[in-house]
Each structure stands twice: as C-alpha cells, then as structure tokens.
Amino acid sequence: MEISMEMDTTNRPDEWIIEQGMAGHKLPILDQSGSDTINLYPPNPTKLMKDEEAIRSVGDRDKLFARERPGWKGYVEWENYPEKKAKAHKLLTSQTFPACPDFMFGPIPPTNPVLSGDDFKAWHAAIGGEMTTVADDSWRTVLREKHPDMLHLLQFPYNGEPPKRLVTSKAITPNPLHFVRNHGGIPYIEKDKFELSLDGLVAHPKTYTLDDLMDESRFPRMEKTVTMQCSGTRRIEQIALYGGQGDEVPQAPWAEGAIGTARYVGISLKKLIKDCGGLIKPAKHLELYGAETYVKDLEVGNYVVSVPWSKVKANEVILAWEMNGEPLPKIHGYPLRVVVLGYIGARSVKWLYRIKAIENPSRAPVQTREYLYFNQQVGKYNQRPTDGIQIQEMPVSSAIMSPWTKQAIVHVGKIRCKGWAYSGGGRWPERVELSADGGFTWYSVPPENLSKKGKWTWRTWEYDLPCDVEGWIEIVCRCWDNSLNTQPLNVRAAWNWGLHVTSSAHRIKVYSINKSRETTKKRLDKYEQLGIPLAPLTRYETVPGQTPEEYERYWKEHDPRDVDE
Ligand SMILES: Nc1nc2c(c(=O)[nH]1)N[C@H]1C(S)=C(S)[C@@H](COP(=O)(O)O)O[C@H]1N2
Ligand SMILES: [Mo]
Helix, strand or coil, X not given: CCCCCCCCCCCCCXXXXXXXXXXXXXXXXXXXXXXXXXXXXXXXXXXXXXCHHHHHHHCCHHHHCCCCCCCEECCCCCCCCHHHHHHHHHHHHCECCCCCCCCCCCCCCCCCCCECCHHHHHHHHHHCHHHCCHHHHHHHHHHHHCCCCCEEEECCCCEEECCHXXXXXXXXXXXXXXXXXXXXXXXXXXXXXCCEEEEECECCCEEECHHHHHCCCCCCCEEEEEEEECCCCCHHHHHHHCCCCCCCCCCCCCCCCCEEEEEEEEEEHHHXXXXXXXXXXCCCEEEEEEXXXXXXXXXXXXXXXXXXXXXXXXXXXXXXXXXXXXXXXXXXXCCXXXXXXXXXXXXXXXXXXXXXXXXXXXXXXXXXXXXXXCCCCCXXXXXXHHHCEECCECCCEEEEEECCCCCEEEECCEEEEEEEEECCCCCCEEEEEEECCCCCCCEECCHHHECCCCCCCCEEEEEXXXXXXXXXXXXXXXXXXXXXXXXXXCHHHHCCCCCCCCCCCEEEEEEEEECCCHHHHHHXXXXXXXXXXXXXXXXXXXXXXXXXXXXXXXXXXXXXXXXXX
C-alpha cells in the first residue's frame, strides 16, 4: 500500500507559521467588544475603482500640471494654487490604487531595492503632466549619483543608505555613500535659471540668483562639517518588535546608515534675512519650500517645513551649494539646500526655492503630521497629530557597524568592534562605552580611538572589546554626550508608535569562539589539520570533543552521577 504524505485537514498549509506570529498580516483581528468573539479577517483585495468621467472632468493634465518655469524640470508649484491642489486631489480620489506590501507584519522582501513604492509611482502617474516621468528620472539619478553598493530601501521616493561596512569607513562620508531620504522626485533645476525668493513677514521681499548668494561682498561664506541624521535611523529595530506607523506608507525600514557627515559651504540664512530688511512682526518662524511634489494622504503639495527664528538668529541655518568640495549632487538638493545644524534631517530642505517668514510653525504636513514622537500607548485609532512631539534635535545615540548580529567570531580574547556615535542640538559624544555581557559591565573606548570631536558632528570609533567567554554574547554600545545624556538600554523603553528616534543602546548578538582558551585552540588547530571548515555553526561536529577512551578514563577516576547512601 502506498502511504500518502497528504493529510485530510482543514488547517491552512501555513497554519503553524501563522499561529507562531510569523505572518501577522494574515491574522484576523479579534473583536471582543460583544459577548462573542468575532474574527475580523482582512477583506479580499478590493476591486480597483476608476471613475473615468470624474477624471476627465478635471481637465487636460498636461496643461494643468505643467512645468512651472523653464529650466526647472520636475517642478510644479502647488502651494500658490489651491485650485490646482484640489484638482490633483480629485484625480487621486476618483480612483483606487493597489495596496502596498505589508512588510511590518509580513516578511521584508529579500531584494534591492527592498520596496518599490508602487503607490507613490501610481499617484505620480495619475497626476500626469510634469509628474509623468518623475519616478523613472529619480531612479536614473540614483544610478548615476550613488555608490553601486547602496542599499535601496525604497525605490521611489528614493530612500537609500550605505551598507554597514561603508557607513563609518570614513569620518567624512563620501557623497556617493551619503544616505538619501526623499519624499518625492528629484527636480532638475538649471543653475542659471535658479531663483530663490524670500517673502512673507520681511521688510523687503526679494529674489536672489545663485550668483547673488555666492557674492562674497554681500554675504560672508560659511563652511561647516555637519552630521545629518534622519529621525528614522535604526527604525528596523522598532519594526522588528512591533509594527507601527512610520512617516509614510511604505515606511523605509532604515538600519544604522541613515546618518552621514559632510562639509557644506554656503551662507547663513540670517544674513539673507538682514538683506531683506529683517523680519517684521509677528514673524517667529521661517517656512522653507522644496521644489518637488509630495503626496500626503492623497493631498498634493510641495515639500514644506519650518525652523524657528531663534535657530536662524544663532547662525545655525545654512543655505548650502557645496558638499564635500563639489556642487551639491542633484539627489542632495542641487543647486541649493538648507542645512540646519543639530536638527533632524527633515528640516534641511533640498531644492530650496522659497523662504517665507511666518508667525507660527508651518502647518504643512511634513511639519505637523510627520516626524512626530508619540508615546508608546498611542494606538492607530486614537492618535492625533497633536499628541506627538514635533521632533527637532535628536537625542544622543550610537551604533555598532561591525560585527553583525548572528556572526560567529574567532578571536584571542578581544572582539574588534566599529561604529558611530552622535548627539543632536550641538552636543557631541564625549564617551563611547561597549559591553560584551548585555550591558552589565562597560568598557570605555579610549579617546584616541574616536574620530575628532566637533560641535555638529558624529564620532566614528573602533575598539578591541575584551571578551573572555565563549558562546552567544550580547555586545551593547552606548554613548555619553557632553551634557552627560545617555541612551535608554533597550528598544522597548523608547518604542513609539511613530517609529522615529530609535536611540536606545545598540545591541547585537554574536557567537564568541575564544582561541585564548586552550581547548578551543587545540580543537581549531585540529580542524585546520584535517581541513574541516568552521562554518556553519550548526554543522554536525566531526571531531568529537572527547575520544571514547578519554570518556571511559574520566568515569573510572571520578564519582558517578548518583551517590550510595
Ligand atoms: N525638498 C526636500 N527636502 C528634504 C527631504 C525631502 O524629501 N524633500 N527630506 C528630508 C529628510 S526627512 C532628510 S532625513 C534629509 C536627508 O538629506 P539627504 O537626502 O541629503 O541625505 O533631507 C530632508 N530634506
Ligand atoms: Mo528624515
């Protein structure tokens, strides 16, 4: 009789995986608000809808959403034209788009780019006009300007970071390796056609060409080495624990590389405001406009945030055209970007074309509905944007770039570690500490093993961490800044629904193989003689730890397991 492997079962084939929480996206929500528990299953993919008549009624998209100015490819002005915004919104709400893959509860695709951003691509295509080629143009620029080894977390809007081995290979990040965080496309603005306007609550609104800004007889140069950090850095550690709401869908699953350091050249925004006769009452904030198109909750606009006047007044807001001795790369904001010292990256607006003096912080979505720090127990259905703290300065943080989690390391009592440490708001790392025992005992990295300190920069570091034991250990890294702030010890202590600011001590689990131990050394030598590879760790041991004779001898010479009364 033939035995069939197939069983007559009503289980799903992936039942065990679902029960074990490895496919959370397939789980029903349990509704226990009544006396019976009801399973709420995700609906079958809803049929896509497209109201052709409504779309036609909006009008000719090529005319409506045409290029705003010659020489400004990919720039459509939205903020000045509410009717145009309303029309784009109508287009996006007169049809539905395929849902993006849920990687927070389901598996992250093993691809590069990791996520494609199909929704953003579809929205741009649906708007049409100048937006039609934006997604393709963006990817072409990535391939031209970025290092071939970049990890592309999201293809469009482009979000990418260097792999761990390249994050801290230099204290100043080479431009092709600097992370990129975009909310939309990459406008191509010709230098000679470029203009920046400064308006709103200033005495004399003006516009400037790039040559005006570069005229040293009018504006003194400012040059600074600055670390830029996205507040989403290390988000993957929060996602690994619980899904949350990032600042967009799909959220970039950032690792430790959404941080980079560069030397910027430009002028202080304060001087430009002075050139416009200064602020007039009641101005207290500067709204900064980036030229690309951003779609948030199916509303269309330009990228807009603001910084307080106090920050500008302190000469801590630079308008920069040079990055590490080169004109700004297109992907980093060519021809002009803002660099806000010590604030999260989100305030450092790229493709800057307008500055407006205003009374209150900007009401634009990136300022008010993103980059918020919620508390842990703000859930999806009870969160309000006003519950979140608008993130400005990053707290002190650090990360281990080498070794990597799950790596086995053969060493002679010390494990070579590398990483970075950073603190926001003009504070800097004073001490970096490492622990090889999960955070019970700490060694300080000797000061000479840290890169030079600077008010606005990270410090890269290297250290041979003493480790006596063998087997799985947890290496932890934490930093103390010059104000003696330090990091929470675990992710959950600072987990937040918004998935921003993962600043807890960085933890990695590695397998220690300590050759300074006699037995280990002998065994490894034997492996070498016999030509047996060490990897993988789970391989069946072909060289036994003891010979049968050694085993016998031991029990002849020692007490047995049980005792005689
Ligand atoms: N115009 C514009 N400026 C922008 C963004 C953007 O999407 N559009 N992203 C911001 C965010 S969230 C970050 S972290 C930094 C990243 O700068 P980089 O891409 O040059 O590394 O740019 C900021 N400036
Ligand atoms: Mo960011």
